[in-house]
Amino acid sequence: MSHRNAPLTPTGRLRLARCVVDEGWPLRRAAERFQVSHTTAARWAGRYRQLGPAGMHDRPSRPHHSPRRTPAAVEQHVVRLRREHRIGPVRLAARCGIAASTAHRILVRHHLPTLAVCDRATGEPVRRYERSRPGELVHIDVKKLGRIPDGGGHKVLGRAAGSPNKDRRNGVGYAYLHTALDDHSRLAYTEDLPDETAATCAGFLTRAVAWFAGHGVTVEQVLTDNAWAYTKNTWRRTCHELNISPRWTRPWRPQTNGKVERFHRTLLEEWAYHRPYISDAQRQAAFPDWLDWYNYHRPHTGIGGHPPASRVTNLSGQHT
Numbered sequence: 001m002s003h004r005n006a007p008l009t010p011t012g013r014l015r016l017a018r019c020v021v022d023e024g025w026p027l028r029r030a031a032e033r034f035q036v037s038h039t040t041a042a043r044w045a046g047r048y049r050q051l052g053p054a055g056m057h058d059r060p061s062r063p064h065h066s067p068r069r070t071p072a073a074v075e076q077h078v079v080r081l082r083r084e085h086r087i088g089p090v091r092l093a094a095r096c097g098i099a100a101s102t103a104h105r106i107l108v109r110h111h112l113p114t115l116a117v118c119d120r121a122t123g124e125p126v127r128r129y130e131r132s133r134p135g136e137l138v139h140i141d142v143k144k145l146g147r148i149p150d151g152g153g154h155k156v157l158g159r160a161a162g163s164p165n166k167d168r169r170n171g172v173g174y175a176y177l178h179t180a181l182d183d184h185s186r187l188a189y190t191e192d193l194p195d196e197t198a199a200t201c202a203g204f205l206t207r208a209v210a211w212f213a214g215h216g217v218t219v220e221q222v223l224t225d226n227a228w229a230y231t232k233n234t235w236r237r238t239c240h241e242l243n244i245s246p247r248w249t250r251p252w253r254p255q256t257n258g259k260v261e262r263f264h265r266t267l268l269e270e271w272a273y274h275r276p277y278i279s280d281a282q283r284q285a286a287f288p289d290w291l292d293w294y295n296y297h298r299p300h301t302g303i304g305g306h307p308p309a310s311r312v313t314n315l316s317g318q319h320t
Contacts, residue, residue: 007034007040008036008044010056010057010058011056012034013044013056014053015034016030016034016036016044016045017044017056018048019033020048021048027041027045028041044056070098070106074098075109075110077096078092078098078103078106079107079110081096082107082112083112083123086115086123089101089103089104089107113125119255130184131183131184132184134185134216134217134311134313135212135217135219135220136183136184136220136221137182137183137184137220137221137222137223138180138181138183138208138212138219138222138223139179139180139181139182139183139222139223139224139260140178140179140180140205140223140224140230140260141178141179141224141225141257141260142176142177142178142179142196143177143264143267143268144174144175144176144196145174145175145176145177145268145272146174146175147173147174147175147280148277148278148280148282148283150279150280175192175193176193176194176195176200177190177191177192177193178190178191178193178196178200178204178208179260179263180204180205180208180211180212180222180260181259181260181263182217182308182312183223183259185217185303185310185312186259186263186300186302186303186311187215187217187295187308187309187311188291188294188295189208189211189212190287191204191207192287196229197229198228198232198235199234200229201229201230201234202234202235202237205222205235205238205239205244206238209242209244215312216312217312219242219244220244220245221244221246221247222239222245222246223248223249223256223257224247224249225248225249226248230246230248259302266294270290271283271286271290294307295307295308296309
C-alpha cells in the first residue's frame, strides 16, 4: 500500500508507464506530466516492460536473503521450550542464549500466539464464543468478599489494626455476591446475600429472571459451576418451574464460565477495591451507581466498546 504522501498510486504508475512504453513519450516529458523525478518515471516504465500491469504494485521490503538470521536449530529449540513450558520471550531468551527480541520474532515467525490468549493448562489458544441473542445463556456465579468493619479495614487502618475484618466473631464475616450475566449483551444483575446455600441461590435465580424479564430478556439457559448449591434438587426444581434449562461447567474448568468470572474481577477493581471505605455500608451504598454505570454507560471491550445495554432491544434508549 502506498504511503499517504506518494505522488503516484498503482493506477497513476500504470498511466505513466503506458505513456512511456505504449505511446512513446520521452521519460522527462512523462516525469514532468506526472510530477515525479526522471528516475522514478524510468523505474515504473522498466517494471511495466518486464512485468506488465502487475508490476505497478509495491514490493515487500523483506530481503531475499538473511545471512544473520537465527539458526534453524535454535529456532526449533525456542519453539519446543515454548510449547513444553509455556514461557515468554524473556525466559526463553535466558535459556537459549539469545536476545528477548529475537525470541519474540521467532515466536511470531512460527505463528505462536501470546500467552495472554492461551489456556495455561493446555497451551492452546482460548476458544471464545458468544450467544447470538440476549437471554439464550446466562452465566451465574458467586463471589465471596470480606465485609468491612465500622471504622475501616486494613486498607484504611493498616494490616495490624484492620485484622478484625477476618474474624467472624466480631460480626464482620463475608458478603456473597451472586451475579447473573447475559452471555450476548454482558448485562449483569448482582445481589449481596448472606450465604450461598441452595435455597439462597434458587431465590436469587427467581429474582434475576424477573429482573431480566423487566428489561425485555427471556432467560432460556443458565450456566453454573459444580458448586454444592447448583447440584441440588432445589436448583433443578427452580429451573424447571421457570422453564429454564440448567447447564454446568466441566469440573476444574472455570474458563467455561469466564464471562461472569471476568465481571467479578472488574467489579473488584472498579468498585470493591477502587477506594478505601470506612464501613461496609458505605461500600454497599456505592454499588447501585457502579452497576448502573457498568450496564448503561461503561464501554465494554468484549462487545466493541459499547455498553451492555446497547445490545438489548431499546433498553439504552429508555435509560437516562
